[in-house]
Structures are given as C-alpha cells and as structure tokens.
Amino acid sequence: MIHDIAMIPMIQTQADETQKRKWLQKALNYEIIGTYLQTELGHGTFIRGLETTAIYDPSTQEFIINSPTFSSMKWWPGCMGRSANCCILMAQLYSQGKKYGLHAFIVQLRRFDNHELLPGVTTGDIGPKLGVNSNDNGFCRFDNMRIPRENLLSKYSKIDPDGTYHPPISDKMVYAGMVLSRVNTVVWAAGHLSSGCTIAIRYSCVRRQTELLPGGEEPQIIDYQSQQLKLFPQLAAAYAFIFAAQNIHRRYDQIQSEVMVGDISSLQELHGLSAGMKAFSSLATNLGLEVLRLSCGGHGYSQASGFPRIYGGATALVTVEGEYSVLMLQTARYLVKCVAQAASGNILPHSIAYLTTEPESNCSAKSENDILDLEILVNAYRHRAHRLVNEAAEQLKACLLSGKPQHVSWNENHMVLIKAADAHCHYYTVMNFVQYLQSTEMSKPLRDVLTRLCQLYALYGIDNNAGDLLQDGYMSGEQISMVTNQVAALLVAIRPNAVALVDAFDIPDEMLGSILGRYDGNVYENLYKWAKESPLNQTEVHHSYDTYLKPLLHQSHMEAKL
CATH class of the missing domain: 2.40.110.10 (Butyryl-CoA Dehydrogenase, subunit A, domain 2)
Known part of the structure; x- marks a missing residue:
C-alpha cells in the first residue's frame, strides 16, 4: 500500500x-x-x-x-x-x-x-x-x-x-503541492521508460530471427540496426530524464528553503520548469514505450510482456496534474515574460539565462568527429530554443499590437508557443545531461559509456528536429548528414553495454512484472507456463462448448446430412 x-x-x-x-x-x-x-x-x-x-x-x-x-x-x-x-x-x-x-x-x-x-x-x-x-x-x-x-x-x-x-505573500503558494507532484512526475516518467527499456533490450537479446547466411545461426534481433534504432534512443532518454529529475528535485528543495524564509523570487522559475518538464518527459515516455512495445513484436501485445500495465500507468502521466498542451502553454507564458525581462537587461535564472545572450548563428562542426563535441551539441539546442522562444514572443506581441485582445492573440499563437516551450525543455534536458557528465566524479569507462548515451540523445533529437536548424541556416545539409551518420555509429558503440545499462536500473523481476524482461532470460519456458495457467486452459473441454459450440456443430452436421 x-x-x-x-x-x-x-x-x-x-x-x-x-x-x-x-x-x-x-x-x-x-x-x-x-x-x-x-x-x-x-x-x-x-x-x-x-x-x-x-x-x-x-x-x-x-x-x-x-x-x-x-x-x-x-x-x-x-x-x-x-x-x-x-x-x-x-x-x-x-x-x-x-x-x-x-x-x-x-x-x-x-x-x-x-x-x-x-x-x-x-x-x-x-x-x-x-x-x-x-x-x-x-x-x-x-x-x-x-x-x-x-x-x-x-x-x-x-x-x-x-x-x-x-x-x-504570493497567490501561487497554494500550488506548492501541485508543483511537487509535477516534479515527481518527471521521476515517474523516467521510471516507466526505464522499465520499458529493460524489457525490450533484454528480450531483444533472447529473441533470434532471420539467418543472415543460409544454414547459419539466427542472430539476436538486438544486432539489427533497425532494432537498435528503436531501443537505444529510448535508453538514452531514460538516463536523460533520470538526471533531469534529480536536478529538478534539487532545485525544488532549494526554492522551498528560500520560500520558508519569505523569498519567493524563484517561484515562477520553478513553476515554469516543473510544468514544462512534466509535460515534455511524460509525452516522450508515452511515445517511447509504444516504440519499445512494438520492438517486441507480437509478444509485446501480451499482458505477459508487462507493457500493457506500464503503458497504462505512463499514459496517465501525460494528462494528470495538467495535460501536455496546457502545461506547455504555462511554460510558454513564463518564457514570454523572460524574453521581456531579458530585453530590459534583467538577470534571469540559470535554466533560462540563455535568453540574455545572442547564441551562435552557425554550427561550428567541420567534421563528423566535431559533431560529437558536447559543447557543440548544447549550442545547437541553445540556438534552437533561443530562436523559437523569441519568435513566439514576437508573434504574440505583433498580434497584440494589431489590436487583437490578449485571449485571441494567445489562442492564435498556441502552435508556436507550444513548440517554443518544447524546445526550451529539450535544451534543458540536453544541457543538464552534459553538466551531469562534467560535474560528477566517475570512472573513465563509465564516463565513456554515459557520454555515448548523451551524444545519442542529443544527436537523435537533432535528427528528428532538423528542420528547425536548417530553417535559419544554423546547420547545413552536410552537417545534418554528419548527425545521421554518427547516430548510426553510436548505435554500434552502445550495443556491447546495452544490457548492463538496463541492469543498472536495478529493477527486480517482481517489480518489472514482465516475462519478456526476466533477468535470467528464460522467456519462452515461462511464456508457455504463463499461458497454461490461463483460466481458459484449466479444463480440457471448456464449459462454453456445451452452451455454444455443441449446438452450432450439431446444427451444421444435420444440415450437411440434408
């Protein structure tokens, strides 16, 4: 309980x-x-x-x-x-x-x-x-x-x-409990995605399919690039959300301590951050779990996989304590205020300070090795967020100056405002992942593995949002090709440690609740055992035979004789 x-x-x-x-x-x-x-x-x-x-x-x-x-x-x-x-x-x-x-x-x-x-x-x-x-x-x-x-x-x-x-002292004080729930939702989203990754990656090592050479052994499906592309970006996202959740919780505790002594100056930052990251992480988790379920083929559809239960819980996270679009618009409202403050020369909180300085106008990567540089990746996300947030604020301002009422102007710009808030949250997640690697003491082998995950998370996001970076010329088509090539290379690099990375989540079988994701890998024996225990299999002839099938078969038999 x-x-x-x-x-x-x-x-x-x-x-x-x-x-x-x-x-x-x-x-x-x-x-x-x-x-x-x-x-x-x-x-x-x-x-x-x-x-x-x-x-x-x-x-x-x-x-x-x-x-x-x-x-x-x-x-x-x-x-x-x-x-x-x-x-x-x-x-x-x-x-x-x-x-x-x-x-x-x-x-x-x-x-x-x-x-x-x-x-x-x-x-x-x-x-x-x-x-x-x-x-x-x-x-x-x-x-x-x-x-x-x-x-x-x-x-x-x-x-x-x-x-x-x-x-x-502030009418927002009443929402402190709700803010904590939103902060916790990032934790729960990371937990759900971690569970899904554990199931899909373990099962992908057990499942073999389609011999590459006639008469040869069928390979593990995790060795197919198409399967890795389903699995590893979600694994990288799970780690990104874990580190983001830890950082947001620390910030929440800091701000709560400030509030206790009457300092409410950071409440708006906490509200904007928690609302946006709750929405961003919960939707990404929801979509990611469906990709992971599909990666398990038909068995992913079974209750035995654990995915129906995990997915049902994760789906709730997208709407509870504020639906995705509603929360993104709350974050956008905060961002628009920050744009105005930045224009007035005010100092902004760390998570939003990028709005006070003009970002680089072009990506500096000259080679595929350059595109792996963490600072270059952070700069790309900073540029995207800076441009989209400022453009959303400008479009909203233009509507207001044209004489349209506030509520009409706001409604007519939902699309760009939500996209701006999403870009801000994506930047925050990448930036936080990089800062975690830079500030946390760890062994070199561990740092190398986590760095590859961070690179994959950032590059996969760029690949999926390439249009935003091509639109204003920040990146060239050649640089986007570098991104795509390095995504493929990182899939290969992450493969040897994939199982260890999900084992590191340390989710016991009893909590995972998945036959496909069993720690011991004994999937098929236990799938058969699970199926045999179905209530429909407890008698050789089910009672429905006498009620439905027997009369139908008898009638068909008699009609055949006629």
Missing part, C-alpha cells in the same frame, strides 16, 4: 505547525487514508454553480463546503473514492462576502470507527480506466458540509475567527 502522493506533501508544505502536529503523523501512520479533490467540471473557468466553495460562517467559526453534482476527485494514483477517509480539498474561499480564490482544506470524509460517510458527503468510484485499475479513483460531492476554521491549511494564508482574511 502506498501513501496518497498529494495529501502528505500538501500537509508538509501548506500546513502550519499546529496542523502538522495534528495531521501529519496520522497520515504517515495510516491512521488516516488521504486523497486529493479538485473540481473537474468547468475546470479552470469556475462557471457559476460548477465551483467548489468554502464559505466562512463566523457565527460557528466553520466553513460550509458545497460542490456541484459529480464533482470528481482528480484522476491520480491515490485519489481514492472508496478507500479514503480524509482529503485535501481545493475550494474557492469566501469570507465577509468576498472571494479570495483557491485554497486548500483538510476535510474528513468518513467516520474513523466504521468508515461510513459523514453527513453531506457523497463519494463513489468512477469506473474502469485505461490503466491503474487497482486505484479506486472517484467522484465526490459536498452538500452543506461543515468543517472547522482550523482545517484551512494556514502556513501562508489565515482567516481570523471574525472572518478577517490574511493573504499569502
């Missing part, structure tokens, strides 16, 4: 010390089972009648909670419709006739002694989903539910007994 991933972080980051003493240890000890609730109907618009409200009543010093019919718990591992007895509720706070925006509340949903719902609470399960059906994700409705004033998470904002409201 795992803790809800939202409730405990929200208590840790949003509760005052008194609330922590009351709730945190209970949550850690499973004395309470928590979940996270947020209105999903009319989400983001707060259409009248479709928002969850918490109206303060000073006569009783309580909040009155009401929500629309079928307001749902957010789709998220741990959002439990039938299991949870408490929740973190995001609701619009009203006091003294004024609306103060979204705030987080602790709400008890069920009695602790017999698990019955409290008066005014309705919950239920939302039914089967694409994946993770072991989680009872649910809906919830509140009808004049009352909670004590002290249940407003009050680390940053408070309300006095008489209803006087004390706002936080």
Whole structure:
C-alpha cells in the first residue's frame, strides 16, 4: 500500500505547525487514508454553480463546503473514492462576502470507527480506466458540509475567527503541492521508460530471427540496426530524464528553503520548469514505450510482456496534474515574460539565462568527429530554443499590437508557443545531461559509456528536429548528414553495454512484472507456463462448448446430412 502522493506533501508544505502536529503523523501512520479533490467540471473557468466553495460562517467559526453534482476527485494514483477517509480539498474561499480564490482544506470524509460517510458527503468510484485499475479513483460531492476554521491549511494564508482574511505573500503558494507532484512526475516518467527499456533490450537479446547466411545461426534481433534504432534512443532518454529529475528535485528543495524564509523570487522559475518538464518527459515516455512495445513484436501485445500495465500507468502521466498542451502553454507564458525581462537587461535564472545572450548563428562542426563535441551539441539546442522562444514572443506581441485582445492573440499563437516551450525543455534536458557528465566524479569507462548515451540523445533529437536548424541556416545539409551518420555509429558503440545499462536500473523481476524482461532470460519456458495457467486452459473441454459450440456443430452436421 502506498501513501496518497498529494495529501502528505500538501500537509508538509501548506500546513502550519499546529496542523502538522495534528495531521501529519496520522497520515504517515495510516491512521488516516488521504486523497486529493479538485473540481473537474468547468475546470479552470469556475462557471457559476460548477465551483467548489468554502464559505466562512463566523457565527460557528466553520466553513460550509458545497460542490456541484459529480464533482470528481482528480484522476491520480491515490485519489481514492472508496478507500479514503480524509482529503485535501481545493475550494474557492469566501469570507465577509468576498472571494479570495483557491485554497486548500483538510476535510474528513468518513467516520474513523466504521468508515461510513459523514453527513453531506457523497463519494463513489468512477469506473474502469485505461490503466491503474487497482486505484479506486472517484467522484465526490459536498452538500452543506461543515468543517472547522482550523482545517484551512494556514502556513501562508489565515482567516481570523471574525472572518478577517490574511493573504499569502504570493497567490501561487497554494500550488506548492501541485508543483511537487509535477516534479515527481518527471521521476515517474523516467521510471516507466526505464522499465520499458529493460524489457525490450533484454528480450531483444533472447529473441533470434532471420539467418543472415543460409544454414547459419539466427542472430539476436538486438544486432539489427533497425532494432537498435528503436531501443537505444529510448535508453538514452531514460538516463536523460533520470538526471533531469534529480536536478529538478534539487532545485525544488532549494526554492522551498528560500520560500520558508519569505523569498519567493524563484517561484515562477520553478513553476515554469516543473510544468514544462512534466509535460515534455511524460509525452516522450508515452511515445517511447509504444516504440519499445512494438520492438517486441507480437509478444509485446501480451499482458505477459508487462507493457500493457506500464503503458497504462505512463499514459496517465501525460494528462494528470495538467495535460501536455496546457502545461506547455504555462511554460510558454513564463518564457514570454523572460524574453521581456531579458530585453530590459534583467538577470534571469540559470535554466533560462540563455535568453540574455545572442547564441551562435552557425554550427561550428567541420567534421563528423566535431559533431560529437558536447559543447557543440548544447549550442545547437541553445540556438534552437533561443530562436523559437523569441519568435513566439514576437508573434504574440505583433498580434497584440494589431489590436487583437490578449485571449485571441494567445489562442492564435498556441502552435508556436507550444513548440517554443518544447524546445526550451529539450535544451534543458540536453544541457543538464552534459553538466551531469562534467560535474560528477566517475570512472573513465563509465564516463565513456554515459557520454555515448548523451551524444545519442542529443544527436537523435537533432535528427528528428532538423528542420528547425536548417530553417535559419544554423546547420547545413552536410552537417545534418554528419548527425545521421554518427547516430548510426553510436548505435554500434552502445550495443556491447546495452544490457548492463538496463541492469543498472536495478529493477527486480517482481517489480518489472514482465516475462519478456526476466533477468535470467528464460522467456519462452515461462511464456508457455504463463499461458497454461490461463483460466481458459484449466479444463480440457471448456464449459462454453456445451452452451455454444455443441449446438452450432450439431446444427451444421444435420444440415450437411440434408
């Protein structure tokens, strides 16, 4: 059993010390089972009648909670419709006739002694989903539910007994728990992709197909270049996302420490970074897992492969805590602000500082060996991000200057804004991979192996986005040909260490849940054993024979006699 991933972080980051003493240890000890609730109907618009409200009543010093019919718990591992007895509720706070925006509340949903719902609470399960059906994700409705004033998470904002409201130093403080969830999503995306790589690469060493010479031994399919092109770029991406996740977590901890002493200057950077990298890594993982599944042929379609379970979980990451396009647009909004700040001569955070200087106008690579230089690769991604971000900002500005309203201008530029945010996240991931290699102490053999992975990740990305670098003449057709040639060479160079690189993820068979990806390589014996254990194979003649097949066969036999 795992803790809800939202409730405990929200208590840790949003509760005052008194609330922590009351709730945190209970949550850690499973004395309470928590979940996270947020209105999903009319989400983001707060259409009248479709928002969850918490109206303060000073006569009783309580909040009155009401929500629309079928307001749902957010789709998220741990959002439990039938299991949870408490929740973190995001609701619009009203006091003294004024609306103060979204705030987080602790709400008890069920009695602790017999698990019955409290008066005014309705919950239920939302039914089967694409994946993770072991989680009872649910809906919830509140009808004049009352909670004590002290249940407003009050680390940053408070309300006095008489209803006087004390706002936080920034209205973004309430999203701290959500930001942590987005940071963690990069970790989970890397984990899902690592599992997929482990299965596909191990199986590709077991599977043999198509003799190269008549009468010769069939080669392992991992030795085919087309198979390596499916496997190794995903392996490189898994490592890139692991290192990115580590760095984002460190940055999150640093900024949280700053916030604790009242410094909120880096909150926007954290929001832009976490939103973009959550979207970028989750979509790349989702697409990468499908490539890895296909690399296993027909067996990849079987539940025995482990891919259906892993893919179902990874698919959720693309939409949970913000769908890909929505989050990329949030990052784009931050980038556009940074362009304006850079133009004014302001100092920008490290992750976005490239906007303050003009990048190189041409790639300096003269040979195929040059194109492997890590600095040259980082410069290419810096140039692409700088150009696309600035062009998106200019197009948006031109729309506004033409007299179009803000919302119209923004909508008409979604395409370029999303692409700019994606380029920024791609640059960040490559830059971080390179910095990890430069700053981390390791043996030379290990550095050589990881450097090849870093080169492959960067070059494969350039190959797939060559148009952006050819469009403004930064790279030539000859240089793109160098990139393609070196991708092929790196596939060969990575092949001897491919199995060791997935073994290094150290995912036990019990967690991997894949017959194809077994550590011992005994795939086919165990596939046969797994198939034999199917419920359909427990009797020699299945009961459906008497109900369906026997009458059909008997009728056909009689008609044949006639």
